[in-house]
Amino acid sequence: xxxxxxxxxxxxxxxxxxxxxxxxxxxLVLERQWLADIDEDLxxxxxxxxxxxxxxxLSDVELDSAVVRLxxxxxxxxxxxxxxxxxxxxxxxxxxxxxxxxxxxxxxxxSTIHVNGRTYAITVSRVIEETEELITGxxxxxTITLLLLFxxxxxxxxxxxxxxxxxxxxxxxxxxxxxxxxAEPFRAAATGVNEFDELEREMEQLxxxxxxxxxxxxxxxxxxxxxxxxxxALLQGKLERLFQSKDLTQEQATLLEEASTVLGRMxxxxxxxxxxxxxxxxxxxRSGTSDxxxxxxxxxxxxxxxxxxxxxxxxxxxxxxxxxxLDPAMAEILLVNLVGNAIRHNVPGGxxxxxxxxxxxxxxxxxxxxxxxxxxxxxxxxxxGKGLGLGLAIAQRVCERQGCTLNYAFExxxxxxxxxLRG
Amino acid sequence: MNLLIVEDERxxxxxxxxxxxxxxTRCHIAATVRDALDLVLDKEFDCxxxxxxxxxxxxxxxxxxxxxxxxxxxxxxxxxxxxxxxRIEGLRIGADDYIVKPFHLAELAVRVQATVxxxxxxxxxxxxxxxxxxxxxxxxxxxxxIQLALTPTxxxxxxxxxxxxxxxxxxxxxAEHLAEDADHDRAQxxxxxxxxxxxxxxxxVGYVDRIHTVYGVGYRFSTT
Numbered sequence: 001x002x003x004x005x006x007x008x009x010x011x012x013x014x015x016x017x018x019x020x021x022x023x024x025x026x027x028l029v030l031e032r033q034w035l036a037d038i039d040e041d042l043x044x045x046x047x048x049x050x051x052x053x054x055x056x057x058l059s060d061v062e063l064d065s066a067v068v069r070l071x072x073x074x075x076x077x078x079x080x081x082x083x084x085x086x087x088x089x090x091x092x093x094x095x096x097x098x099x100x101x102x103x104x105x106x107x108x109x110x111s112t113i114h115v116n117g118r119t120y121a122i123t124v125s126r127v128i129e130e131t132e133e134l135i136t137g138x139x140x141x142x143t144i145t146l147l148l149l150f151x152x153x154x155x156x157x158x159x160x161x162x163x164x165x166x167x168x169x170x171x172x173x174x175x176x177x178x179x180x181x182x183a184e185p186f187r188a189a190a191t192g193v194n195e196f197d198e199l200e201r202e203m204e205q206l207x208x209x210x211x212x213x214x215x216x217x218x219x220x221x222x223x224x225x226x227x228x229x230x231x232x233a234l235l236q237g238k239l240e241r242l243f244q245s246k247d248l249t250q251e252q253a254t255l256l257e258e259a260s261t262v263l264g265r266m267x268x269x270x271x272x273x274x275x276x277x278x279x280x281x282x283x284x285x286r287s288g289t290s291d292x293x294x295x296x297x298x299x300x301x302x303x304x305x306x307x308x309x310x311x312x313x314x315x316x317x318x319x320x321x322x323x324x325x326l327d328p329a330m331a332e333i334l335l336v337n338l339v340g341n342a343i344r345h346n347v348p349g350g351x352x353x354x355x356x357x358x359x360x361x362x363x364x365x366x367x368x369x370x371x372x373x374x375x376x377x378x379x380x381x382x383x384x385g386k387g388l389g390l391g392l393a394i395a396q397r398v399c400e401r402q403g404c405t406l407n408y409a410f411e412x413x414x415x416x417x418x419x420x421l422r423g
Numbered sequence: 424m425n426l427l428i429v430e431d432e433r434x435x436x437x438x439x440x441x442x443x444x445x446x447x448t449r450c451h452i453a454a455t456v457r458d459a460l461d462l463v464l465d466k467e468f469d470c471x472x473x474x475x476x477x478x479x480x481x482x483x484x485x486x487x488x489x490x491x492x493x494x495x496x497x498x499x500x501x502x503x504x505x506x507x508x509x510r511i512e513g514l515r516i517g518a519d520d521y522i523v524k525p526f527h528l529a530e531l532a533v534r535v536q537a538t539v540x541x542x543x544x545x546x547x548x549x550x551x552x553x554x555x556x557x558x559x560x561x562x563x564x565x566x567x568x569i570q571l572a573l574t575p576t577x578x579x580x581x582x583x584x585x586x587x588x589x590x591x592x593x594x595x596x597x598a599e600h601l602a603e604d605a606d607h608d609r610a611q612x613x614x615x616x617x618x619x620x621x622x623x624x625x626x627x628v629g630y631v632d633r634i635h636t637v638y639g640v641g642y643r644f645s646t647t
Contacts, residue, residue, distance in 0.1 A: 222504060225503060225504070226476065226503040226504065229503040229523070229524045229525055230432060230435075230503050230524060230525075232524070232525040233432075233435055233503070233524040233525035233526065234432060234434055234435050234438075235525075236525045236526075236527065236528075237434070237435055237438030237439070237442075237528060238434075238438065239593075240438070240442065240527065240528045240529070240593070240596070241438055241441055241442065241528075243591045243593050243640055243641070244441075244442075244590055244591050248639075248640065250638065250639050253637075253638070253639035253640045254639055256593075256640070257593060257594070257595065257639065257640060260593055260595050260596075261595055264595055264599065267525055304576075305576065305613050305616075305617070306613065309613065309616075
């Protein structure tokens, strides 16, 4: 989840709750207020009428005639002579209205007045349709106002967020481009925001330290390579010159050959360790595409003699015409090591099954009759003595550097190594 | 053939000279960039064997000078550095080959010979050893005009043997050159098998007694 969404979510929830609660509350409060006003009006009207009728000091006949005329006028006041007082009562009713010709909502006030010592039941009423429309209109305006307010705030928030986060996105883009072995260092940019400026400065220092460390390590590896390679070259030259001696005895020749073999092994161990050191200090995986089938085919061709000598049957199953998104040099180191391993530890008359797909590689070979300990298998110099014991360590390191996984399983009688490419 | 060995390790330079020098090959040695520049400006070489780490600078400056002057001398870089950048830089400036220390002298002999012949014959390169005719670019060999049916490995082997004519090639060196798994205990037996096959194919067309077994050591190729 984006940080922005994370900070906005409570705001959204709060806004929604306020909207949902406030609009009905608004409506209810308004309506109540309006009704109270109307009720007050009706009460005043009643009192005015009572006061007016009593003030005129009408005779009973005049009063009866006035009541009949008042009722006939139908101006929202109805009087009916009764025996006893009625309790005050307010109500909202819908009834036919002679003037409009159809049903209308009315607010009515039923009460009792006393004129000339007589008791009258009085009903004062008023059409309230327009009032309801007004309340609905006001509630609608309130809703629209709220929506505009929240919408506007969100829009402004989004715009300012984009501006505020721009330095962050710029830094992220520059960090992604940064490579420790690149000539181009990460440079801090002035953002005008204290927090980001500090982060930029720290990032610059961190990457600078990283680059310095990388250069130092590479120099060390190169020195180590040079310092050991030159003496090995010297020793090798001497041995080869000794081989040319005319009068070598059998014993001397055997000793020389053994010395030469040991030197060769030392050379290859050194190269393997150097490669491992480089993979460990290595830079971010470089992109590129590789053709795994081509690499496997060449590796098998180069080992053709050994395959024939052991009488191995080799099968390669593959998805045709596909490449891997994997650095070609790394892919070669990985696959050549795995193929070499499958041949080296094979048995006469055995087999090798290779399966290549766009996202995986599997190589299965016959060999030792029991499974091997995976915890031990990928360690340096853990070999069975048939090789240097660095091949699998290198293969696994390549996988780690390239974000792939390398697994081992014993599926009798086959030893299976599986590479799964990063997604 | 005139070779220049630019190498500050005197002892290694001597070994290279001892291995490559013969009746028709002369070797000069320079231990510094300055000496090397003096020598290359004085005379032309068929091939310069160039170390990069020299006491007074980078060997690449010798290569640059040669290219600036439009010289055609072959250049094989020999370096203990195998960083990809160095290799690319060397080949970009115009080196013919790049070989990483430590190397077998026999391997160097093959590379130097290939470089010299590429420059001299411009792709039309035939080598003769008595009745044996080797076409290096085409990877084929004939004896008395009869084409030999050699596997790529056998041709490579013949190439190595002839490049180190009259010198003993230890079996381990052959194994490594043929890109065999040198740490495999059977590697040397495979070399034995390859050499025997090659000998048999040569004998079939009457080319005998050229590859000699040096007992307990390896093999030596020589002409009559």
